[in-house]
Amino acid sequence: MIEFRDVYFRYAKKNPDVLKGISFKITDGELVALVGKNGAGKTTLLKHIIGLLKPTKGEVWINNENIIKKPISELAQTVGLAFQNPNHQLFAETVEKELAFGPKNLGMPEEEQERMVQKIAENFNITHLLQKSPLELSGGERRLVSIASVLTMGQKILVLDEPTFGQDYRQKKRLGTYLCDLRNKGITVFIVTHDIDFILDYFPRVIVLVDGQIIADGESKTILQDELLIQQADLEKPILLEIQEKVAKMTNQEYLPATSEVEFIEKFKDILLQAASQEGKK
């Protein structure tokens, strides 16, 4: 559980507030995406969850506990974070050691460590990278390893900053599916992202941050259709919705979008059938 209670934050006394009265609650097993323009305060907010920053005013609660006095090292057993820039995080000689570092530090027995590393590597399709140095990897691969290395720790709350940067469609799908599986295990996943298609596909809830304030918090399929919110947060409509909106306009039909690929296909199958039957009547 993550809860923000009217959180304000400024980096220095004379500076303006970066977070201005942030309140929300995320229950166990939720997948939540935070969106907003560059400079809206997203990374600042995220650093509060892992205790790297403390509110100037207000409270942050993790698992029914106010974390104001909790040491970061203790919090790290509950909350895992993958940074935006993997270069800030990777340091071991090999990818395998990188992945094993967290579990080792948490005192996991060696056998279990190995099993964990192997499992994560298979899930992310990076077994072929295990013996390489993180420095030899491409940008996208580094990103993936930095996320995988957080997942090996087995924390109950995961915070990922822009996890889909530099990822191709295949890897995104793997990542999305993996995160959805975690949810079934009661693990909470909180991400910051610009990737609207990824949100629509895998993240049911989205929080929109503009200028340090939450301007919307709710179902992604509803929020990602809101023209005004999309503008304010510097986003774009997901491809799936944009197509349907344009088709509705072209055919003078009401815009009632399907929000998943399966529904989308069914809908267009119907559209084609309808057009054919109307044609038949003429």
Place this chain on the structure above:
Amino acid sequence: MTYTPVIELKNVTFKYKNCDKFALENVNFQVAQGDFVLLVGYSGSGKSTLLKTLNGLIPHFYSGLFGGDVKLFGESIAEKKTAQLAKTIGFVFQNPENQLSALTVEREIAFPLENFAIPRQEIRRRVNEIIALLDLEKIQDKSPFAISGGEQQLTAIGSALALDPPILVFDETTSHLSPQSATKIIKKIAELNREQGKTVILSEHRLDRNLQYVTKIAYIESGQLKAFGPPREVLHNKNYPLELYPRITSLYEQLKKVTDNFAILPEKHRKQLLAVPEPLTIDDFLLFIKGGRESV
């Protein structure tokens, strides 16, 4: 008159120092004047490495084993200095912070010109031209570190354009940007391609919003160029993976599958739909739906 490609790679091979595998293996292709090439491939396939061979960053600044030849306008770049090449090829990186250094946006754009000892007035004229072209008037006096990511990327593009190079290379230039800024940058690049005839090579993961501008796709896998040519041709190449299809094309393929190749529709309609080229972009998809609604 013989045809000289703008870019020509002949058996380009590269292995990073201390790596056992080749990052590039016998890559051959030619790019013509005015082409807009989209470089596609999985993470780690060698996209960035390939782009770095175009302006000599590889092999001059990365140690390793290099083989083959890169020619720009028919001339091998092997003997040329990277600085000299800046007049022929402009390079924009993934992360603009890697390349910004001046005190103001204006100075950043002027920097390459100053390096070539171009007369002051000429610099002034050129900088103003670029600022107007990229709509940077509002931020021209600001520090490149006090502006948004999208503006930083535009500044980096401005600086790459300063010497008016005929070739522009973009390495995942939009991946750090918000969707709106990314689209704006891609549109600007397409404009430079269309209106100024710049030859463009761009690596990107977002196919759907770029394909409308692209003339050729280069597909690279494990350091080998597996397919090269016009978008539809490459997508149909057996080497090209379904997973890297544009989302729209993949939706179309699924629709085709659930309708049994449109066989659930009357024959006339089926023929009509099959006659519409497979959609790659949103506009193509609209055409396809239109095709299903209008009689022949």
